[in-house]
Amino acid sequence: MATNAAQKLTRKDFVSDQDVRWCPGCGDYSILAQVQKIMPEIGVSRENTVFISGIGCSSRFPYYMNTYGFHTIHGRAPASATGLKVSRPDLSVWVVTGDGDGLSIGGNHLLHALRRNVDLKILLFNNRIYGLTKGQYSPTSELGKVTKSTPAGSADHPVNPLLFALGVDASFIARTIDVEAKHQQDILTRAANHRGAAFVEILQNCNVFNDGAFASLTDRELKSDTQLLLENGKPMIFGKNKDRGIRLRGMSPEVVTLGNGITADDLLVHDENDPVLGFMLSRLAQPAFPMPLGVIRATNKVTFDAAMNSQIQDAMAKSGDGDIDKLLRSGDVWTVQ
């Protein structure tokens, strides 16, 4: 990835000249701000960065970034991003998608981009609702959700984006939330620095059609009890007084209170390299458990784009840069006098 260290960029360099058109109060604003904030830090230049999105409120994102951008069609951003990244490995390619765009119509492309491990940074803004089409339920909406299209409550069990990513063996999986600026920046930076498909679920409030979907996680009073902030190699502790933790009992996690003989040493220690642990963590559901935020999994595997490009380089090294006349004349040829 080419970096442009010539001049140090600032956040402002990544702000485009277009008016931001989200609803006032939308969680998307904060995500935009954090992304613009980390851009100068991760060391790619504006011209070598491309944001690709599908359709949805979230997918308007590229217009607001002063980089190259492509607002494609509903659900298909990972496909276009794959074609771009494979053929242009020098670029830093970001995908912005929503819970509908990425997990409803676009689930298959997301699945394949992740399992192929294409070196893309994929940000899924999960507001558990269809924003742009004005409030139908989405695949991440909770069972029984009453929306415009489900006046009697939705009848389908939701998808858990993290589990889904683990199921297709994604190499980097994380979760963060719109209102936690610092946490978001950290996670986005980790994603940017990961080599391979980096999948980040960003919990995002749609204050118009699904206001308060994550209220328990953002409420100042509650959040230290509801957020489980993961740190690699660290025991899983949470709570206002840092006195609660997650312990393993058999193969099942349980919430314990520290003290009375229970110490940090008894707790589960986070290991970003353990997919089984990641799976277990991703299944933790409120209210019985706090919600894990942070890097669920980070592991190394060869990226698809690198493998494809080395095949081409190998072929060139082996057979030389292709010659059209030779190609035309290959196979059985004969001369008519």
Place this chain on the structure above:
Amino acid sequence: MATNAAQKLTRKDFVSDQDVRWCPGCGDYSILAQVQKIMPEIGVSRENTVFISGIGCSSRFPYYMNTYGFHTIHGRAPASATGLKVSRPDLSVWVVTGDGDGLSIGGNHLLHALRRNVDLKILLFNNRIYGLTKGQYSPTSELGKVTKSTPAGSADHPVNPLLFALGVDASFIARTIDVEAKHQQDILTRAANHRGAAFVEILQNCNVFNDGAFASLTDRELKSDTQLLLENGKPMIFGKNKDRGIRLRGMSPEVVTLGNGITADDLLVHDENDPVLGFMLSRLAQPAFPMPLGVIRATNKVTFDAAMNSQIQDAMAKSGDGDIDKLLRSGDVWTVQ
């Protein structure tokens, strides 16, 4: 599900009048035979059974079943099956798909049918290749696979169908293999009796384009060392002499030999209700581990079709069978004299 106990059917009743057109030696023949075999046992009538498929060699399946059948288009069978099952909960609806049909083009529909928990029996014939289109690699082909479309070897990490199903929280997940007639029948019967989306991966040899893909599992000499036959509530033992087993070390599984102080009590006990265990099992890969066959997960959740139908029944109970004239006259009406 309406059953027709009037007359006891036999295997032959489920054989249609169409010539079976798979290649001689294809693993599909055995699967067809087993399905036809269990049909009379599971107690549905021919007329209440529907097989729906996509496109691929495997998807020719419905033509050979003397039931109702629908050979749809590539990848879309779960969608049509969902529409049918939701609107006709009285039918027993089966989906037949391939690794390409179900996990490449059709991955998204499979994902959603599973997470919605539609009461479908979904059989995925996994031969790790595209048969019908004559031998391109599929999403389940191993990394580096040399095929017509990947002469330099495939560059993408494969999908593990079981992990995928766990990632979308499918309620029934199992794996069996074409050559083991009895095991197949057991698993198919379990699937048939499960209420909800039952996902069965059937390892299937394509002797023309990917012959021997599962040779290590089918070889008479090797198979007792390579197959891990799961039974709920039983310790995980395998090997010719039933002297090897799977033990947990921390959160990681390991293969141990019984004896020298290691007994069956030290081994992992299979629990179909534990998705984390299922996840761990599904990740076991040859040659370090044997390959699990059997029911990986079986759990109960409300089915989508049942929930949808009870919403309709509730509405009818509450508001009475809809009246068109009333509907026309609803809203603000006025009379012009």
Place this chain on the structure above:
Amino acid sequence: MATSPVGVLPPKPVVERDNVVIRFAGDSGDGMQVTGMQFTNESVFAGNEIGTLPDFPAEIRAPTGTLYGVSAFQVNFSSQSVYTPGDDLDALVVMNPAALKTNLADLKQNGLLILDKAEFNEPNLKKAQYAKSPLDDGSLDKYQLYPVEITKMTTLALKDMNLPNRSVMRCRNFFALGVVSWLYNRPIEPTVKWITERFKKNTEVLEANTLALKAGYNLGENTELFASSYDIKPAKIAPGLYRNITGNTATAIGFVAAAKKAGLPLFLGSYPITPASDVLHDLSTLKNFNVYTFQAEDEIAGIGSALGAAFGGSIAITTTSGPGMNLKAETIGLAAVVELPLIITNIQRSGPSTGMPTKPEQSDLLQALYGRHGEAPLPVIAASSPADCFFAAYEAVRIAVKYMTPVILLTDGYLANASEPWLLPSSADLPEVNVEFRTDPQGFFPYLRDEDTLARPWVRPGTPGLEHRVGGLEKDYLTGNISYAPSNHEQMVRVRYRKMAKITQDIPPTKINGPESGKLLIIGWGSTYGSITAAVKGFQEQGKSVSHIHLRHLNPLPADLGDILSRFEKILVPEMNMGQLLRVLRAEYLVDAVGLNKIQGRPFKVSEITARISRMLEE
């Protein structure tokens, strides 16, 4: 008919008008849609004919005061027949500078311009990209300007309630509605009734809105603001029971009515998309009509699930707009060859690609006819007005089950959201929708066709002895088993064409509005109905030879169409596209018809059609 609050001043003069076109425009948060709808309601009660046009911004909730956040609603009300929401405006009500900026161009010279003075402040003017206030620079001199203190007067009217400012601001639209109601002598009772029902759970809001409405009304009555008010006499309207209905609701109800007539469950498989989503929303509330609504993961699953339900014996529907139509194409082809009834509804919007999702267009006709691989002809039916969506939807179902074929139903974003008063039919008057499932195994073949309709039998799974398989591979003409025989393929392709031709027997003789032959024939389809009718009427009233036919069936075309075309010297085809029906007519009948094409995401103005007709008559 209606009584009004009693004023204290001597009554002002009342000027009579035949017809008025008014538009309410403001910020998305200003409640302009409600205002427009209530004004429509009042006009309906006043006995006028009406036409309406809502115009939403593309953004969900754009920042306040911006140009792209403007929402508007236009009402045409008249003592005469009304066919459209009207062209240029007689009156424009704007709640802020942005609304003025984006709407002023449509106001007639000397038209009434009512605006909320307080809103023309520095920040708002800047957001609307006014360098200088238009109130000060004389640019509004050519209009009758009424800078009303809407905000201030609303605040005043509600001051006793001690509401937070935000709540007061939410009542401004009712104040404005009150003013305009007085101005046009509209009864405000229907609005009071509506407020009372709508806010029955929130008496504070109920009271505030009512107060604001009445205060606005009284302003007109009691102050010198307007010198006179206007009266629009009731129109001669056919007697009967009426309801105001949007195209999308009419579409939804049309499907339900047809399914009920057939005695079958209705299954909708759909994926949300503007402007089609409301059909899904509406149907999802009608579960007690045995209606299944399935919000699928995408459009492919939407139609796929519907096709599965059709296989199972339900009346199967899928709804979408342009982008989704592409995705459904492959399954439409499958449905065509398995010959199952299925309605594919395309509520067209401005394309290509994402285009302008909230704006209407008629540019998917050729896609409906040819937008899939292979030879897969299908019936295509179009609705011509909001209420007509009911009949078009109903007809689509009837044709689909009678001929065992998918049918494409076209409406558009304009019909979808616009509403019109509808003289309600009674279910007894609707044509029958006959479905007879095959149950007899004797002599059964899956592709044995009815002689009259060429329909194959519809068999519900669950029927003993009729087990059979269908699929997308070419099938034997009789047995339906896979067949690659060359002549069988040709026979199958041709019989699918012949089935389309059979449908002409269901198309009534084409209604010609105007002389049966003559100088100029206008042919239209879809939502241009109103504009064309109004334009043609103008010429007919002058005794000019201009006729109009409007096609409901785009495929097959009516049997008498070629003959009709041959009887006119000139043919004009106005379309909100680049000439799609035009292409079909030229190819089919070799007539040198010409197109009038507007592709701006907006319906035709009557004047645009009138101008073109005039030119053609002169040429």
Place this chain on the structure above:
Amino acid sequence: MATSPVGVLPPKPVVERDNVVIRFAGDSGDGMQVTGMQFTNESVFAGNEIGTLPDFPAEIRAPTGTLYGVSAFQVNFSSQSVYTPGDDLDALVVMNPAALKTNLADLKQNGLLILDKAEFNEPNLKKAQYAKSPLDDGSLDKYQLYPVEITKMTTLALKDMNLPNRSVMRCRNFFALGVVSWLYNRPIEPTVKWITERFKKNTEVLEANTLALKAGYNLGENTELFASSYDIKPAKIAPGLYRNITGNTATAIGFVAAAKKAGLPLFLGSYPITPASDVLHDLSTLKNFNVYTFQAEDEIAGIGSALGAAFGGSIAITTTSGPGMNLKAETIGLAAVVELPLIITNIQRSGPSTGMPTKPEQSDLLQALYGRHGEAPLPVIAASSPADCFFAAYEAVRIAVKYMTPVILLTDGYLANASEPWLLPSSADLPEVNVEFRTDPQGFFPYLRDEDTLARPWVRPGTPGLEHRVGGLEKDYLTGNISYAPSNHEQMVRVRYRKMAKITQDIPPTKINGPESGKLLIIGWGSTYGSITAAVKGFQEQGKSVSHIHLRHLNPLPADLGDILSRFEKILVPEMNMGQLLRVLRAEYLVDAVGLNKIQGRPFKVSEITARISRMLEE
């Protein structure tokens, strides 16, 4: 030119023929494709003009001996010009009863029928659904029947090698080839050479096949079986270097050549589908040409990835067949409005729906023109012969990058698999493919258009100062920023149409084969080229006024086309569909052209076209 094994008997008489059509037919496992290809090779070396037609079964590997497991290969070889694989057969070689059953209908009366006697046993006859052996019931009397003991003689020839029976059976096809090679005086050296190379790693097979081939040849030479052999003199063929090429390989190489000329990487995003997959296979072996091939998860990702690569500055291609075209439609619309170069290749097959996947058809033309929502016109280019696929593919890329537009390239399953000798061009003779990426920020706007071509600038990400965003929403005419302005939309729709019109400047004057005006003009496109040319030639040789034009550009149409059409009394449009080009011509030029439509998954026979022309000349 060629030498043959020396026989021992006195040479038999040699009968001279201008033209022979032969077909080899047998079970899928019988190696008929190899046999046909080698016979073709021999004929090429004998200096004949040739035309070939492979015909695969739909099943991968059907059970042996079944009717649906029959595989065939037809060769037309001549001392004259050849345009097609030939109509009816002069000779038919069948390896089993099923092959006889499915192919006999095409053999001319008194034609040569060679069959393997041993295979006409009970089980095989039953599998072929013969109640009685046709060898015994007199049904073959009207042919020159040669029941050769192919199996037995092959076994005999190889007995010294002690091979397992299975291996022996695999040599039967070479024995048959030997017999036929002798019969038509073909040199067998090319085949010997081919066997030697093909099996160089397996000397046993090499030797066995060679022995079988020679034994077959000697059978003719040394026995009384045939009274005479036939000779077909070399044709007058333009001198130069030739190669036999299939349409799919030509397509693949055409893309690579164009990308190389442009100096850019080539990116193919595709999903396997019959009959298009071979283009993917071929390109995936050409990595050293800087060719990326991406087997995507489906067709949507295939085109989506290609569009991403186009955005990145690669020559972007996607390939598919009918069913996949539906799925690509939405992205084609996006590509049309973001105005990036992208080639969408549809290798047409029999539809609708899954149809008959291994059979060709031309029924996706209207879909290419109109198969997406909104007004999204695109250039459509078609290839007319296997080798022509090279030039059509090349031209598609050239137009795409010059005009910054997606281009739809149409070939079909017949062109894809058929092959023809190709006088190889040299890369220096190919037209330039000019690409100039914009790098200058001065005065840059993403939609600033070139005056001549109306192309917008192509900017590679990575270029400093030109960062910009594109997307599917309607865009401002200059800046490309989102715009909902009504008149801007109309301007954008119209400029996209105008760009298509501009492309006519790249279309050379239409070549008319025959008189420039007159009685009858035949217009074709695509793979009907050969059959039409052959039919027309017949009439021209008789001095009849019949002309032929064959369209490469289906959109835009050539500027001179209307004028040409007006110069003929009658116009006939033969198509392997229900009249798709016909519809376009009628709508565009209001000409009363008529169609000749065959929709059987098979190319036209020359005689079918000839018969129709005769009728039209008589009428």
